[in-house]
Amino acid sequence: MQSHDTRTGTTEHRALIIASNQAMTLSVRRILEQSEWQIETCRDQDEFNLLAEQASWLLVIIVCERGSSEMLKILQSLQSAIASEKTSSIVIAEQPSISDAILYTRNGAMDYLSWPVIPSQLLEIAERAYRLAEYAVLKSQSQFTDQSKSDDVATGSTKSGRAMIGSSVAMIELSKQIVRIARSPELRVFITGETGTGKEVVARLLHDLSARSGPFLPVNCAATVESLLESDLFGHEKGAFTGAHATKKGLWEEAASGTLFLDEITETSPTVQAKLLRVLQEGVIRRVGSNREIKVSARVIAASNRDIEQAVREGTFRRDLYYRLGQVLRLPPLRERLEDIRLLITHFCQRTSREIVVTPEAMELLCAYEWPGNVRELESVIQQIITFSGRFVFREDVLRHINISSPQQQKVNLPFWSAMNSLRHDEWPTIRDLRNWYVTQAFLYFGQESVVARYLGMDARTVSTILEEVAESNKSIRGAISSGDKE
Numbered sequence: 001m002q003s004h005d006t007r008t009g010t011t012e013h014r015a016l017i018i019a020s021n022q023a024m025t026l027s028v029r030r031i032l033e034q035s036e037w038q039i040e041t042c043r044d045q046d047e048f049n050l051l052a053e054q055a056s057w058l059l060v061i062i063v064c065e066r067g068s069s070e071m072l073k074i075l076q077s078l079q080s081a082i083a084s085e086k087t088s089s090i091v092i093a094e095q096p097s098i099s100d101a102i103l104y105t106r107n108g109a110m111d112y113l114s115w116p117v118i119p120s121q122l123l124e125i126a127e128r129a130y131r132l133a134e135y136a137v138l139k140s141q142s143q144f145t146d147q148s149k150s151d152d153v154a155t156g157s158t159k160s161g162r163a164m165i166g167s168s169v170a171m172i173e174l175s176k177q178i179v180r181i182a183r184s185p186e187l188r189v190f191i192t193g194e195t196g197t198g199k200e201v202v203a204r205l206l207h208d209l210s211a212r213s214g215p216f217l218p219v220n221c222a223a224t225v226e227s228l229l230e231s232d233l234f235g236h237e238k239g240a241f242t243g244a245h246a247t248k249k250g251l252w253e254e255a256a257s258g259t260l261f262l263d264e265i266t267e268t269s270p271t272v273q274a275k276l277l278r279v280l281q282e283g284v285i286r287r288v289g290s291n292r293e294i295k296v297s298a299r300v301i302a303a304s305n306r307d308i309e310q311a312v313r314e315g316t317f318r319r320d321l322y323y324r325l326g327q328v329l330r331l332p333p334l335r336e337r338l339e340d341i342r343l344l345i346t347h348f349c350q351r352t353s354r355e356i357v358v359t360p361e362a363m364e365l366l367c368a369y370e371w372p373g374n375v376r377e378l379e380s381v382i383q384q385i386i387t388f389s390g391r392f393v394f395r396e397d398v399l400r401h402i403n404i405s406s407p408q409q410q411k412v413n414l415p416f417w418s419a420m421n422s423l424r425h426d427e428w429p430t431i432r433d434l435r436n437w438y439v440t441q442a443f444l445y446f447g448q449e450s451v452v453a454r455y456l457g458m459d460a461r462t463v464s465t466i467l468e469e470v471a472e473s474n475k476s477i478r479g480a481i482s483s484g485d486k487e
Helices: 022-033 045-052 070-077 079-083 098-106 119-140 169-182 199-210 226-234 270-282 308-314 319-324 338-350 360-368 374-388 395-399 415-421 431-446 449-456 460-473 475-482
Strands: 014-018 038-042 059-064 088-093 111-114 154-157 163-165 189-192 216-220 259-263 284-286 293-295 299-304 327-330
Touching (some): 014 022, 022 119, 045 070, 059 119, 088 119, 111 119, 163 169, 163 199, 189 199, 199 216, 199 299, 216 226, 226 270, 270 319, 338 360
Parallel strands (some): 014 038, 014 059, 088 111, 189 299, 189 327
Antiparallel strands (some): 154 163
């Protein structure tokens, strides 16, 4: 159900409000008409069926009163239009519940709101419905290119399915280094880079390209205590320590002819570093509790998110071990290859089972963010956005998951706007009433006049005067104000 002007290529702002309560209908209508929506109304399913035969709407708002099941049937009748993105539906509940929220959402509602509704919230959702219809029309007319289908995003991938993504100069140069290093399968490699830059992905890619016959075995040196780390790496003999009920091969033996990946190697103790140095020098290990030397053939790739040269200077990492770690590969943080963000987003969207379109406004916002957690943070945020958005990802979807604006720019939704929406004009509070209510609520929340004054941008003496006035006229909150901190 969509109203579309084929002459201009734009979608009309047409909406239908279904509510048996005329006061609620009037309130919702006034909110939408502020943004120039063309409104039609009906009261029940019979009226809706008559209107649906001769009209169509971009947005259908269903107001559910207590104990009514009729509105669910109306929503279910809109299934085909919702699925084809010709219309969107919002449900407003007089008595909201979790079970109803799940029920209506599963039946296609774009959002489920409680009454009284906050005007700004309703207008934001309505605008999203409009843009969703606009993008659907453009897509059907081939005026919108689905980025996820047009970009060749991967420069290299591992057998596990993880990929190196990018077309920036930094990533192209890194990929060339990886290919050269892979041609020397015995060369040790040390990978350095910030958390989330993909060090294990690069290590696995090096292993795959080197065509080593053995397995790729990773071990996180920072996540294992020293005694267990030695046993994990070198193995142990039966009876070597309490709990060693049988002889066990270490990862170094298990990775024979393969690759051993020592992640966060800078977090190892001096004792473990000394043993690692000996293995790298001699090519042999000794299991814990044994004097027998075992020759090992695994290639070693190490990694750390710390500045290893600084660790050497500070004396927390052995200089001679650092020299034994071989070729150094530095992975650039995402802020140094901003042009790759678009490709990464496209790649993460492609990995889902859904067709996802990131709108230009949302993509611009994502590309402008610094991403301190690098690729790992980007992947996590994209997964969250996809989970909670529809087929199209809009700017507001992004803003729910990353904090771009400063605290001073963030606005608070004030509950009294929704309360005013449900009142007649002759019942509206005065500016003085609103001021007193606002200051009182802030004081009940913060408990200190000085904090209230700072947050509301008021003079402390004015705050004190208002609270004294409210306390004199309202016995129910007099005690709460009197017990607060007047400093």
